[in-house]
Amino acid sequence: MSNLDTFRQETREWLEANCPPEMRKPMTADGACWGGRNFKFTHPDQKLWLERMGEKGWTAPTWPSEYGGGGLNYDENKILAEELFKIGARPALASFGLWMLGPALLEYASHEQKMEHIPKIIKGEIRWCQGYSEPGAGSDLASLKTKAVEDGDNFIVNGQKVWTSYADECDMIFTLVRTGPQEPKHNGISFLLIDMDQPGVETKPIKLISGKSPFCETFFTDAVVPKANLVHDLNKGWDVAKNLLQHERKMLASMGLGGSAAGGKGKGKSGSGLANLSKKYVESSDGKISDEGLRQKIAKSDMDAHAFGLTLRRASEEAKNSNHGPSAATSIFKFFGSEHNKRRYEIMLEAMGTQALGWEGGEFGPEELAVTREWLRTKANSIEGGTSEVQLNVISKRVLDLPQ
Amino acid sequence: MTLTLSEEQSFLKDTAKKFAQEKTPTTHFREIRDNENPECFDRAIWQEMAAQGWSGILVPEEYGGSNFGLAGIGVVLEELGRTLTPSPLFATSVVCATILNKAGNDSQKKEFLSKIASGEVTMAFALEEGPRHKPFSINLEAKKDGKNFILNGKKNFVIDGGFADYIIVAAKTSEKEDQLSLFVIARDVEGVNIIPTTMVDHKNAANIEFKNVSISEKNLLGTQNSAKEIIEETLDISRAALSAEMLGGALEAFDITLNYLKEREQFGEKIGSFQALQHRAALMFTELELCKSCVIEALTAFDEGSNDLQRIASLAKSKIGETFFNVSNEGVQMHGGVGVTDEYDIGLYMKRARVAEQTFGNSEYHRNRYAELTGY
Numbered sequence: 001m002s003n004l005d006t007f008r009q010e011t012r013e014w015l016e017a018n019c020p021p022e023m024r025k026p027m028t029a030d031g032a033c034w035g036g037r038n039f040k041f042t043h044p045d046q047k048l049w050l051e052r053m054g055e056k057g058w059t060a061p062t063w064p065s066e067y068g069g070g071g072l073n074y075d076e077n078k079i080l081a082e083e084l085f086k087i088g089a090r091p092a093l094a095s096f097g098l099w100m101l102g103p104a105l106l107e108y109a110s111h112e113q114k115m116e117h118i119p120k121i122i123k124g125e126i127r128w129c130q131g132y133s134e135p136g137a138g139s140d141l142a143s144l145k146t147k148a149v150e151d152g153d154n155f156i157v158n159g160q161k162v163w164t165s166y167a168d169e170c171d172m173i174f175t176l177v178r179t180g181p182q183e184p185k186h187n188g189i190s191f192l193l194i195d196m197d198q199p200g201v202e203t204k205p206i207k208l209i210s211g212k213s214p215f216c217e218t219f220f221t222d223a224v225v226p227k228a229n230l231v232h233d234l235n236k237g238w239d240v241a242k243n244l245l246q247h248e249r250k251m252l253a254s255m256g257l258g259g260s261a262a263g264g265k266g267k268g269k270s271g272s273g274l275a276n277l278s279k280k281y282v283e284s285s286d287g288k289i290s291d292e293g294l295r296q297k298i299a300k301s302d303m304d305a306h307a308f309g310l311t312l313r314r315a316s317e318e319a320k321n322s323n324h325g326p327s328a329a330t331s332i333f334k335f336f337g338s339e340h341n342k343r344r345y346e347i348m349l350e351a352m353g354t355q356a357l358g359w360e361g362g363e364f365g366p367e368e369l370a371v372t373r374e375w376l377r378t379k380a381n382s383i384e385g386g387t388s389e390v391q392l393n394v395i396s397k398r399v400l401d402l403p404q
Numbered sequence: 405m406t407l408t409l410s411e412e413q414s415f416l417k418d419t420a421k422k423f424a425q426e427k428t429p430t431t432h433f434r435e436i437r438d439n440e441n442p443e444c445f446d447r448a449i450w451q452e453m454a455a456q457g458w459s460g461i462l463v464p465e466e467y468g469g470s471n472f473g474l475a476g477i478g479v480v481l482e483e484l485g486r487t488l489t490p491s492p493l494f495a496t497s498v499v500c501a502t503i504l505n506k507a508g509n510d511s512q513k514k515e516f517l518s519k520i521a522s523g524e525v526t527m528a529f530a531l532e533e534g535p536r537h538k539p540f541s542i543n544l545e546a547k548k549d550g551k552n553f554i555l556n557g558k559k560n561f562v563i564d565g566g567f568a569d570y571i572i573v574a575a576k577t578s579e580k581e582d583q584l585s586l587f588v589i590a591r592d593v594e595g596v597n598i599i600p601t602t603m604v605d606h607k608n609a610a611n612i613e614f615k616n617v618s619i620s621e622k623n624l625l626g627t628q629n630s631a632k633e634i635i636e637e638t639l640d641i642s643r644a645a646l647s648a649e650m651l652g653g654a655l656e657a658f659d660i661t662l663n664y665l666k667e668r669e670q671f672g673e674k675i676g677s678f679q680a681l682q683h684r685a686a687l688m689f690t691e692l693e694l695c696k697s698c699v700i701e702a703l704t705a706f707d708e709g710s711n712d713l714q715r716i717a718s719l720a721k722s723k724i725g726e727t728f729f730n731v732s733n734e735g736v737q738m739h740g741g742v743g744v745t746d747e748y749d750i751g752l753y754m755k756r757a758r759v760a761e762q763t764f765g766n767s768e769y770h771r772n773r774y775a776e777l778t779g780y
Binding site: 287296300303313 | 676685693694701771775779
């Protein structure tokens with residue numbers, strides 16, 4: 001038996017013994033485990049699953065074991081994912097710490113900072129949110145104005161962040177702040193980790209066109225931040241910011257598949273989610289959708305998802321060979337994934353007609369109301385994490401090397 | 405299934421790239437076109453390709469080939485597609501070699517496959533009978549007459565039909581529409597009238613009339629009335645291979661255009677600095693990345709025996725069809741005035757894109773097929 005076969009065998013046995021039954025049931029809308037100081041577990045099994053996976057480092061399988069990660073290589077990680085998929089295990093932890101902050105810390109933080117923050121991310125003890133955008137700094141992120149001034153061993157922070165997802169439930173926020181206002185704009189930014197449990201930090205939820213949302217505004221009024229929380233050099237935060245954005249875009253890109261075709265496998269011959277939904281609303285004979293225009297649109301969308309899934313898989317195989325993290329090419333995935341997702345929801349609306357246009361009430365099914373809200377929510381997909389236009393700028397300049 | 409090339413496949417791709425750059429750049433294509441070479445290809449170059457072993461990549465070793473797989477011949481076609489290299493490689497060594505592999509008996513395989521591998525014979529597959537791809541609406545009839553068959557009917561858009569030594573013909577051999585048979589016929593048999601057609605991409609094609617063509621039952625490939633499945637499988641393999649050629653053409657058309665955006669100046673600036681053009685270039689690049697994944701998936705799916713071949717072939721042909729169409733159109737537009745001159749190569753890619761798009765089903769045909777295979 002090869003090492004990998006042994007690993008698979010041991011992984012399977014460990015999961016069999018340690019994944020609690022409740023965590024093998026299909027994920028529900030509010031079933032994600034976000035962790036953190038104030039998280040309310042929906043079931044004792046959810047807590048148990050997080051503790052066991054966190055202890056093993058398998059919430060972050062490829063992170064170095066020195067900081068509590070799983071220390072797995074590419075092939076082992078793939079096996080773990082396959083075995084988790086096989087038993088239908090829910091993710092033990094959903095976390096911006098895992099998806100965005102952690103990878104950037106591993107690259108840019110000091111050893112002490114990694115020892116302090118990485119294990120708490122892995123175990124889901126601290127819940128993080130992102131403080132990047134400001135009311136006056138969206139696509140032009142580097143024009144941000146939130147200010148941090150040195151004061152002895154601390155920074156004093158004043159300003160406002162916006163689109164801080166889940167800020168009202170989070171323990172810490174990673175922020176971009178201006179520390180060198182006299183410098184050219186990209187060179188006066190620092191990357192600061194701020195504890196939200198203090199009087200100088202306040203949050204206020206934002207209501208979206210889709211209704212209630214996890215987004216917040218976050219206000220800093222003389223917030224106190226120890227200097228030990230400065231990541232990378234003073235005024236060099238833009239390097240960290242760009243790196244982290246690539247991780248964020250990678251995360252957002254994979255959401256474009258709606259989970260259905262992840263890994264390039266798709267739903268295969270067994271059918272298509274879009275088609276199955278459409279068949280409930282559009283006449284069909286012999287299982288064939290009779291509206292030929294709609295049918296072609298669905299096929300095009302399914303093929304896009306199929307092709308996109310294959311491309312994500314190809315990129316990960318190529319990354320394995322070159323040992324690089326995500327690069328500027330991530331913008332391709334962010335761009336295509338979010339635009340694809342928007343098109344997918346527009347097709348659902350076309351198929352469902354007025355049943356997809358209900359706002360609330362009993363005349364519409366819960367799934368129908370959910371489609372309506374999600375359709376509205378997808379409009380932000382091509383804005384958050386850098387607009388589609390910004391992604392196309394990045395591809396043109398950094399990948400295609402077109403002149404400035 | 406892996407989506408990256410093996411070391412051997414990468415090596416073959418590099419060899420083909422070098423060959424195309426040195427021996428068959430687009431000036432080679434132009435020379436053949438401008439000299440009005442009726443065969444539309446260069447026999448000496450074809451012999452060199454055969455010497456490289458490319459003509460026998462899909463031929464089993466016992467018949468003198470290398471059996472190196474569809475991904476092998478696919479990477480060669482991709483590189484030849486970049487320079488629009490005219491050659492019998494697609495029709496002879498992919499389409500007809502596949503039919504013979506699947507349907508030929510041992511003596512037919514010995515006779516034809518070994519000569520395909522050595523580059524001694526060229527072949528063409530006569531399937532279509534109308535202007536749009538309809539592989540199974542066949543009117544050409546083959547009637548049994550003792551130990552012979554008598555063929556009557558007409559085929560069109562027979563790729564390489566203008567010069568091929570042998571034609572494989574798909575014929576109706578029963579009243580039932582889907583009972584088809586395949587015959588291999590020498591080009592000079594009495595009653596076969598080959599009318600070469602000059603196509604917009606200047607590759608070889610022909611319309612072929614069959615008038616009371618009498619051939620022996622020994623010319624039958626496979627068993628009578630059971631060719632449909634063989635045709636379907638052959639088409640899918642051919643679609644995957646053609647997608648690889650189209651990918652090469654689309655990538656080259658994009659590279660040419662990108663270079664032009666970096667060189668051409670207007671309003672005192674490189675036109676590639678204009679955001680209106682940058683975003684369109686980025687869109688094309690994104691689509692091409694998706695196509696690369698679909699093409700390599702299709703090529704390796706056949707080699708590794710995936711059970712989802714049909715859908716994947718349709719995926720690849722449809723995606724690269726849309727993309728080659730778009731990239732070649734945008735390429736012409738972004739070149740401005742010189743884009744519509746014969747002097748610049750970009751227009752040649754647009755012409756090739758259109759003919760390749762119609763070959764073995766356009767994007768819409770394959771979206772429809774993909775939907776059917778997925779159950780809607």
